[in-house]
Amino acid sequence: MEQKIYNRKEMEERMPDFIFGRLNPEEKETFERSLSNYPDLQREVQEVREVFHKLDDLDLDAFLDRKTRNIPVRVSARLQQKKTPLNIFARPGFVTIVAGIGVLLIAISLYFSKVPNKEPIVQPDVAKEVVENKGEPVFPQLKEIDALAEKENIDFSALPEVNNLSFFGNYERSFEPAGNILDELIQTQLLELIPSNSRSFQNIFDNRIFDNLSQLDENDFQELIKELNNVEI
């Protein structure tokens, strides 16, 4: 009966296990028998054996033990650290307190959502006040404007800008620094310059006009009046 011989690939696959004594007896025998056919592998087996024989003295486990000696303590510490906040949450007392606070907050929010606010923060509805002209206007200047508008038959309610709060916001800001400069005289003179049928509320009371006017001195203002007299509107 012909004895089995490994080919080169089979030899290479088994070589490490042969060197480290991990082949089964049958494989070992076949490997040894086949080895004589491959002198280069024979040499290699010898070299590898020599090198690993020197490495046999090394105790890699001892080396790794030195490197890992602190790991159990560190893992333990990190686990404890991880557990601590969880423990607080897991305590029955903590859960009760959190639940109590939650219920209280829900009750408070429900109470305030049902009870009407008796003293709401009032945003002065300037537009409404000017249009209806009831009660005291928020700004004294508005009263004067209102009077002028009445005199000139300007229907504020017909002008969309009047109902625009932001417009009045700007209007208010324009009046504040102007103070007494924008007195009735100026406004009257301005209004008289423009025929009533072509007046546009926005054109007359444009914030920019008032801003600029407030910075004019008397002479410049008179010059402006003269100029406006020449303009055909």
Added chain:
Amino acid sequence: MFQLAIKLQDDRELIEEFEKGNTEQAAVELVRRYKNFVYFVALRYVKNYDDAEDITQEVFIEALDKMKYFRKESSLKTWLYRIAVNKSKNMLRKQKLVNLIPFYRDDEDEERQLDFPDPSQSNQLERKELEEKLIEAISSLPEKQREVFSLRYFEKMSFNEISNLLGTSVGGLKANYFHAIRKIASLMKEYLEE
């Protein structure tokens, strides 16, 4: 927590301890039993002692955290191996990103790679150098060769187990093992002849 240690014969007993609720004792044993294995896996990938230690800690924290999900289809060792490889690869990816940032330089990197605590005894030093050289040689191998060598040579795992772990055919593993042995022998021979 880790002061109490119990002797459990095998992984099955260890898992049973976890299931019984003796988690602290089982954790002690799990870490004690596999710390070197996990550390060495991480070291082969990240090639840095400090990073390998960090990864080892994280592996055990994750393993202990997810012990309840552990399926007994695989062994604890292969389960830990997979966690360790994932964590190591994640760290390498992060390091790659950090290295993309210009001006980044860790001055301690070089120091951390070398660690000779007791140079007073020359014999011990030589031995230590040799150990480090071997680890360096192993680390220089391509991943498949490195892993099959480590798992077969140090961990004495069967080719079938390694095949399951690495997803490579047994034939392929044997070829990789042969090349790994050849390269390590060549590298170590050079070093020993110096």
